[in-house]
Amino acid sequence: MEENNYKGIREQLKVSIENLYMGDLQILDAIEKGLQYKPKQMPQVGYQGVIGSFSEDAATRYFKDQDASYTRYDEFEEVFEALVRGEIDYGVLPIENSYTGEVLEVYDLIGHYNLYIVGEEIVRVTHHLAGVQGSKIEEIEEVYSHPQALGQCKQYLRQYPYIQSIPYANTAMAAQYIEQLDNKHKAAICSEKAANLYNLSILQRGINTKSNNYTRFIILSKTMQILPECDKVSIAFTTKHESGALYHILAHFAYNGLNLLKIQSRPMKDKSWHYYFFVDLEGHLEDANMLIALGKVSKESEYFSILGGYRQSKKVTY
Known part of the structure; x- marks a missing residue:
C-alpha cells in the first residue's frame, strides 16, 4: 500500500513538473538530450591565446585524461565561432578571477551564442x-x-x-x-x-597583489552534457522592467531550497537599461526542486535559457 502511494506521488510530481514547462518544451528536450550524452573520444579543444597561456593550462588540466588535441585562437569570439562551425568540440574560456572579477566580454558572448557550459576548471594564477x-x-x-x-x-x-x-x-x-x-x-x-x-x-617573481589569485574557466559545447556527478546549474534570463521583478524570480530559488552561488548582470545591446542576468545554482537538472524553480522562473521571465548543468571544479585550498 505504501509502495503504491509512493509511486502515485512520484507520478503526480512528474506531471506537475511537466505542466510547469508546458510552454517551453525545448528546455525539456535540451535536458533530455543532455542526459543521453556520451563522452566524446579524442575531442578537439579550442582556447584563446598561445602555448604557455593560462587558458592552455586550464584546457590541458581539464582534458588531461582524454586523448585531446588543441587549437589556439587569437580572440575569445573566434573560439565561439569555431564551436558553432563544428571545427572544435569544446572551447575553454576564462569567466572570472577571484581578485579582478568577471571577464565581461565572455559573458556578453555567452548571451549572443547558443552554446552550453559543460564544465569548469579553476587555475591558480601567479604573474x-x-x-x-x-x-x-x-x-x-x-x-x-x-x-x-x-x-x-x-x-x-x-x-x-x-x-x-x-x-x-x-x-x-x-x-x-x-x-x-x-x-x-x-x-x-x-x-x-x-x-x-x-x-x-x-x-x-610573484607580482600579483593577492597570492590567492585564481581564475575560473568554463568549458563550452554545442550540446548540453549532463552527467550524474553534475552539481551546478547555470541559467540566463531577462525580467520585466517593473518593480520587484527580479526579487520575485530570485525568491523561487529560496522557496525551493536552492543555493544561489553567483549572479551577474550584463546590459542588453538592443534595449537601453535592460539587463541579462546570469545565475549559477547548486544542484542537478534532474532534481525536482531545481526543475520546479526553473519552471517558475521561465514563466516569469521575458527571456530564459538553461546554459548547462556540470560538475563544479574542485575547491582550491592552497
Whole structure:
C-alpha cells in the first residue's frame, strides 16, 4: 500500500513538473538530450591565446585524461565561432578571477551564442614580470599583458609610475610579443611557463597583489552534457522592467531550497537599461526542486535559457 502511494506521488510530481514547462518544451528536450550524452573520444579543444597561456593550462588540466588535441585562437569570439562551425568540440574560456572579477566580454558572448557550459576548471594564477635577456627593471618603460593581469598587478606597478601599462590580448601572447620585439625597455606580465617558452628573463617573481589569485574557466559545447556527478546549474534570463521583478524570480530559488552561488548582470545591446542576468545554482537538472524553480522562473521571465548543468571544479585550498 505504501509502495503504491509512493509511486502515485512520484507520478503526480512528474506531471506537475511537466505542466510547469508546458510552454517551453525545448528546455525539456535540451535536458533530455543532455542526459543521453556520451563522452566524446579524442575531442578537439579550442582556447584563446598561445602555448604557455593560462587558458592552455586550464584546457590541458581539464582534458588531461582524454586523448585531446588543441587549437589556439587569437580572440575569445573566434573560439565561439569555431564551436558553432563544428571545427572544435569544446572551447575553454576564462569567466572570472577571484581578485579582478568577471571577464565581461565572455559573458556578453555567452548571451549572443547558443552554446552550453559543460564544465569548469579553476587555475591558480601567479604573474611574473619578464623581459628580454639582459634587461633590468630600472630600464623598463612599457609593460604588456591582458587587462585582467594588469589589474591583478596594479599595486606592484604603482612602484614604477614611469612604466606604461599596455593592454594585450593574452599574457602568453604578450610574452611572445616581447620576445619578437627584443627591446630591453619593454616587458610582459606572464606565467613562468610563458617566460621560459619565449626565452624571457624573469625580472620579478610573484607580482600579483593577492597570492590567492585564481581564475575560473568554463568549458563550452554545442550540446548540453549532463552527467550524474553534475552539481551546478547555470541559467540566463531577462525580467520585466517593473518593480520587484527580479526579487520575485530570485525568491523561487529560496522557496525551493536552492543555493544561489553567483549572479551577474550584463546590459542588453538592443534595449537601453535592460539587463541579462546570469545565475549559477547548486544542484542537478534532474532534481525536482531545481526543475520546479526553473519552471517558475521561465514563466516569469521575458527571456530564459538553461546554459548547462556540470560538475563544479574542485575547491582550491592552497
